[in-house]
Amino acid sequence: MEILQKVLKSEKVEKMKTIHFKHQLKSRLSSIFIGIILIGLGYVVISPLLSVLSDTFKPLSDVYNPLIYLIPEHVTLDNLTWAMETLEYSRSMPLTALYCIGIMALQIMVASFIGYGFARYEFYGSNIVFGLVILTIVIPSQTIMVPLYMQFRYFFGSINMIDTYWPVILTTLTGVGLRSGLYIFIFRQFYKGLPGAIEEAALIDGAGPFRTYFTVMFPNAKPAIITVMLFSFVWQYNDVFFSGLFMKSMGLLPTRIVSLPSLLAYGLEIRDPNLVNLVLNAGIFAVIMPLIILYLFLQRYFMEGIERSGIVG
Amino acid sequence: MKMSLRHKKMITGLVFISPWIIGFICIFSYSLVKTVEYSLNKLIFTDTGGYELKFQGLQNFVYAFMEDPEFTRVLSESVVNMVIDVPLIIFFSLFIAIILNRDFRGRSMIRALFFLPVIMSSPAITDALAANLNNMMGGLSSSVSEVVNVEGLNVTALAMSLADFGMPLGLIEYIIGAVGRVYEIVSASGIQIIIFLAALQSISPALYEVADIEGATKYESFWKITFPMVSPLILTNVIYTIIDMYSRSEVVEMTQTIAFTEMNFGLSAAISIINTIVVGIILIVFGGMISKRVFYHY
Secondary structure, eight states: OHHHHHHHHHHHHHHHHHHHHHHHHHHHHHHHHHHHHHHHHHHHHHHHHHHHHHHHTOOHHHHTOTTOSSSOSSOOSHHHHHHHHHHTHHHHHHHHHHHHHHHHHHHHHHHHHHHHHHHHOOOTTHHHHHHHHHHHHHSOGGGGHHHHHHHHHSBTTTBOOTTSSHHHHHHHHTTOSTTHHHHHHHHHHHHHHSOTHHHHHHHHTTOOHHHIIIIIIGGGGHHHHHHHHHHHHHHHHHOOHHHHHHOGGGOOHHHHHHTHHHHHHHHTOOOOHHHHHHHHHHHHHHHHHHHHHHHHHHHHHHHHHHHHTSSOO | OOOOHHHHHHHHHHHHHHHHHHIIIIIIIHHHHHHHHHHTEEEEEOTTSOEEEEEOTTHHHHIIIIIOTTHHHHHHHHHHHHHHHHHHHHHHHHHHHHHHHSOOTTHHHHHHHHHHHHHTOOHHHHHHHHHHHHHHTTTTTSOTTOOOOOTTOOHHHHHHGGGGGTOOHHHHHHHHHHHHTHHHHHHTOHHHHHHHHHHHHTSOHHHHHHHHHTTOOHHHHIIIIIHHHHHHHHHHHHHHHHHHHHHHSHHHHHHHHHHHTSOOHHHHHHHHHHHHHHHHHHHHHHHHHHHHHOOOOO
16 A cells, blocks of 8 residues: 555655646746747837937948948048037036926926816816816827917917017916826825825915915925926926917927938038938937936936836826 | 805905916916917018017918919828827837736836837937937938848848748738837837836736635736726826827927028918818827726726
8 A cells, every 4th residue: 555655655746746847837938938938028118219320429430331331440530520520519518407407396386286286176167177188188289289389489479489488488387298297296196196185284284275275285296296307307308389389499409300401411520321320320329318318317217207106007 | 245165265266266267368368369379470670679460371281282382292201100109108108017017126227218218309319319329229220111230230230031931011011110229219208118117007916816715817917907907097198198299209399490480480380280180180199099998997
């Protein structure tokens, strides 16, 4: 009997070993499979960037060399210098950065203010009105592009605000700027999540609504502020729509990049399409670099921002 | 005048919201109304620097559909693109979010990588990047009929040789087309992936454990647990993706050129309205279809 039991046991053990091995094989294979997919897709995402990077430092001679794919043989800074010269980088970069930071600050202040109003104070039809805010998110500004332009061209009949900062300032100030609806939404969701006890405590201490907002609620909104800060800076920096519509000749980087090829042809008399391509990529590199550096450092906050924004659950 | 506390609160609320109300009425709605007005008129700039409107009725709309050489083509292209790309983007980002939800080394780096296109979303840059991508991919992402020979490997011919194995040509073309869209889809999925990730992380693991104990396979637990729990976000993402594609579509570019290069504001406004209505219909149809199937677990 004992011998029989021993034989049976060892068979079971063998079976379990094979099953275990199969499982391990399966999960290893699926990890490899997934790894391949991820690497492949990662390559898709990053390959344009690599191409831009390589073109930035590639001299024209290397373009005609069929052996060279990504890594240039002679590194040159000419493309970069030409691009930066034509873009007037040393002037337009700080200008664009300051402009984006300024608008970002404005967006935060205004969106928070308005979002707080929607979150805390209920009045007749407040939900309907908030639905209208959602409407401003859903209907992109491109739809109303023409009248928007006309409005600021003939502001109150005779003031021409085009090519000043005023159109963007006014639209942001009134909550209808670039993606403003989204920021209002984020702040509203955030303030709704704060406990009401904070305001009651402030009330007991004798603070009126505005004092409560500025000294108590707003400082508590750090996560939402960081989220809106990041996204509004990035989207403002990348924006060609508003800046192209209202401020074409103010020398902001986004608009300059769009016209770089023609500027190159006029200014530095660069007309060879291959060279234009190289210098254009160098220009793109110069424009994207600050964003990417920013992103590398703050990437975690971007993603946490979306998770906390209240869009999910 | 004595006001109850409730009334006082309501008025304070309105004060907080007031900047937005001004903006919405004076800028947004006003512009919407004006767009309709412009679309029904012809805009002429007077010599004194102002402008005046000449009533034209629906002529701008008729012109757009009947006479303009490009409009119907651009519009149908962008609608077809939307209908094809939106489901692909949603499935893709859900798939990637599920993969990225597991723990593995380098996970945050890969997440950062997929989110990168959102940072570089400037329209000025996307065109140039797409052109660069063509170079990198050896021409596969250009249109199917182009036979591009770049960097030594003629991929299209390679793919066509599949036809020798008996695969129907239409299917091959479809697959090549889909692969060519890969870049479009991947770069448009950044935010959706993050939203799905957050949704996946909010599913309580207890559900999966119970399913496992009860003997459900992974396939079943996906369709019975993951998919329903994520479905509200599918709706959110569909709406977001449609709007995103709308703001990047060729039709919008067309409105801009017509308005500012050809100075035909009336036609541009009409096109805007047509486009908005079409996208609105798509939104309502898709949104309605999905909204019925969404499972709300609270």
